[in-house]
Amino acid sequence: MTMMNDKNSLWWQKAVVYQVYPQSFKDSNNDGIGDLNGIIEKLPYLKKLGIDVIWLNPIYVSPQVDNGYDIADYYQINPDYGTLSDFEQLIQQAHSLNLKIILDLVVNHTSDQHEWFKASKKSRDNKYSDYYIWKDPSHDGSLPNDWGATFGGPAWTYVPERKQYYLHSFAPQQPELNWENPALRQDIYKMMRYWLDFGVDGFRMDVISLISKRQDFPNANGRFPYSKSYYAGASNGPRVHEFLQEMNREVLSNFDTLTVGETPNTNADQAILYTDSNRHELNMVFNFDHMHIDYSERGKFDVTRFQLTDLKRVFTQWQNKLSDHGWNSLYWSNHDQPRAVTRFGSEKYRVESAKSLATVLHMLKGTPYIFQGEEIGMTNAKFDSLTDYQDIETKNIINLYKEEGLDESFIKRVAYLRSRDNARTPMPWQNEKPYAGFSQNKPWIKMNPNYDTINVAQALMDTDSVFYHYQRLIALRHEYPVVINGKYHLYDPNDNNIYAFSRESTDGIKLFVIASFSEEKLTYQLPKVITNDNWRVLLNSYDNAFIIQDVISLEPYQSVILINR
Numbered sequence: 001m002t003m004m005n006d007k008n009s010l011w012w013q014k015a016v017v018y019q020v021y022p023q024s025f026k027d028s029n030n031d032g033i034g035d036l037n038g039i040i041e042k043l044p045y046l047k048k049l050g051i052d053v054i055w056l057n058p059i060y061v062s063p064q065v066d067n068g069y070d071i072a073d074y075y076q077i078n079p080d081y082g083t084l085s086d087f088e089q090l091i092q093q094a095h096s097l098n099l100k101i102i103l104d105l106v107v108n109h110t111s112d113q114h115e116w117f118k119a120s121k122k123s124r125d126n127k128y129s130d131y132y133i134w135k136d137p138s139h140d141g142s143l144p145n146d147w148g149a150t151f152g153g154p155a156w157t158y159v160p161e162r163k164q165y166y167l168h169s170f171a172p173q174q175p176e177l178n179w180e181n182p183a184l185r186q187d188i189y190k191m192m193r194y195w196l197d198f199g200v201d202g203f204r205m206d207v208i209s210l211i212s213k214r215q216d217f218p219n220a221n222g223r224f225p226y227s228k229s230y231y232a233g234a235s236n237g238p239r240v241h242e243f244l245q246e247m248n249r250e251v252l253s254n255f256d257t258l259t260v261g262e263t264p265n266t267n268a269d270q271a272i273l274y275t276d277s278n279r280h281e282l283n284m285v286f287n288f289d290h291m292h293i294d295y296s297e298r299g300k301f302d303v304t305r306f307q308l309t310d311l312k313r314v315f316t317q318w319q320n321k322l323s324d325h326g327w328n329s330l331y332w333s334n335h336d337q338p339r340a341v342t343r344f345g346s347e348k349y350r351v352e353s354a355k356s357l358a359t360v361l362h363m364l365k366g367t368p369y370i371f372q373g374e375e376i377g378m379t380n381a382k383f384d385s386l387t388d389y390q391d392i393e394t395k396n397i398i399n400l401y402k403e404e405g406l407d408e409s410f411i412k413r414v415a416y417l418r419s420r421d422n423a424r425t426p427m428p429w430q431n432e433k434p435y436a437g438f439s440q441n442k443p444w445i446k447m448n449p450n451y452d453t454i455n456v457a458q459a460l461m462d463t464d465s466v467f468y469h470y471q472r473l474i475a476l477r478h479e480y481p482v483v484i485n486g487k488y489h490l491y492d493p494n495d496n497n498i499y500a501f502s503r504e505s506t507d508g509i510k511l512f513v514i515a516s517f518s519e520e521k522l523t524y525q526l527p528k529v530i531t532n533d534n535w536r537v538l539l540n541s542y543d544n545a546f547i548i549q550d551v552i553s554l555e556p557y558q559s560v561i562l563i564n565r
């Protein structure tokens with residue numbers, strides 16, 4: 001399927017991105033860790049799916065405290081993943097298949113093993129002293145302020161050599177870079193140019209909304225939930241747009257790139273400031289509003305279930321606010337989130353709900369992201385023991401809840417529902433014991449035990465599988481300009497079982513999308529605009545006859561796309 005003939009949209013607006021978590025995708029040399037040659041092996045699979053761009057989570061040298069988000073050398077490939085020439089091969093092979101590659105740009109912080117930090121912590125007067133954020137203790141000797149780190153504990157760690165604290169919004173091994181320092185910014189831009197000259201097609205920018213901090217570092221005073229440093233003064237700071245416009249002017253404007261910023265704690269109005277093309281910053285951002293609709297007062301680590309009306313409210317707000325300025329990214333999950341089927345769908349109706357989640361997301365306005373395994377309907381992983389979890393965030397919360405004396409079964413349920421490791425289990429390529437074709441040796445993290453029924457080989461053999469539903473949706477996006485630029489309209493906002501919306505392009509082409517989020521059979525009164533016109537079924541997630549009439553019936557988690565041509 002060639003890119004459609006829609007001239008007035010940009011390539012990254014018509015593209016579908018597939019996220020590869022390298023250490024869990026395919027292990028080519030059987031050391032239990034996924035690698036670049038494993039990705040090369042599976043490029044034909046990704047091409048068959050129909051995607052256009054591959055986003056790789058960090059592949060650089062890293063002590064792996066936070067699975068590569070603690071970078072010790074921006075210019076060297078983690079030897080567990082391969083060599084620079086392997087990466088060159090990957091880019092060449094991807095480009096020969098008309099697939100683009102974007103890298104993860106992690107420039108809010110480095111690893112504490114980075115040369116810059118090793119020098120910075122030594123003294124206050126060397127070239128790198130001010131590459132990080134150092135503060136004297138408060139007058140009473142306590143921490144510089146009350147900011148908390150995402151992975152628990154305070155956001156400050158004391159270094160005796162400097163008699164100062166340094167800031168870290170995540171782990172203490174992830175010291176925050178000081179973007180106020182122009183020399184640091186130039187070193188970042190130099191590194192970005194290196195990878196773009198190497199042939200990379202853009203970047204996903206890790207927590208880019210945090211790079212500018214309020215320089216008064218105000219106390220949070222417990223006014224904010226979860227990780228305080230995000231909220232108190234470390235996100236959407238006073239110079240964030242100045243820095244991104246400088247990055248665009250000095251680097252990005254010289255290349256044809258896809259750039260997506262990960263912007264925690266950023267609302268739709270702020271997202272327009274990052275993505276309005278007239279501001280020359282980024283193409284799009286990942287927002288988190290739909291990732292917080294099942295949070296409780298404990299934050300992420302609880303057992304609360306989302307409400308569809310909340311999801312529709314959030315999606316509709318972002319669709320409407322960014323309909324004419326800026327651009328949405330669209331995602332259900334990634335390496336930080338649990339599996340979409342378990343979180344937003346139904347494990348009882350796994351295939352049906354996976355298809356309907358895909359239908360809804362891929363028919364919205366924006367660039368869709370598919371997280372590895374989502375296209376075969378992977379679920380959360382039922383680990384036997386809490387010790388099976390590897391993720392620093394999950395391990396810290398397990399320890400915290402144990403200290404709080406919470407019941408082990410509650411903690412296990414929370415970990416099953418919310419751990420980032422749900423997304424990080426190795427990709428199951430076939431029903432082959434013991435590692436499903438991911439590797440011939442024990443992987444770095446446990447397999448999802450249901451790989452015997454949920455694996456790529458099974459999906460490719462079954463024309464009714466989730467995989468082929470994704471393939472059809474991607475083909476529709478490439479063929480129908482209304483999917484790219486049609487105006488969104490929500491129907492029945494208060495219906496907590498059905499998501500119904502339309503897209504309409506200026507040339508009168510209209511789509512109507514309806515998806516059940518219920519395990520029960522439902523009926524639905526179609527809007528008059530549908531029944532008064534000659535619509536036809538473009539895609540039905542069930543292999544049944546869908547009659548377009550006043551009152552339609554929907555099977556559990558059935559989704560249907562209608563078109564008025």
Ligand code: TEU
Pocket residue numbers: 066069106150170206207262264300335336393420
């Ligand atoms: O994630 C930032 C972020 O928002 C996550 O900490 C998220 O809020 C949390 O995982 C939800 O529980 C980025 C990366 O995607 C993540 O993998 C890194 O751990 C983090 O930044 C630090 O680099």
Ligand code: CA
Pocket residue numbers: 026027028029030031032033034035080
């Ligand atoms: Ca390997």
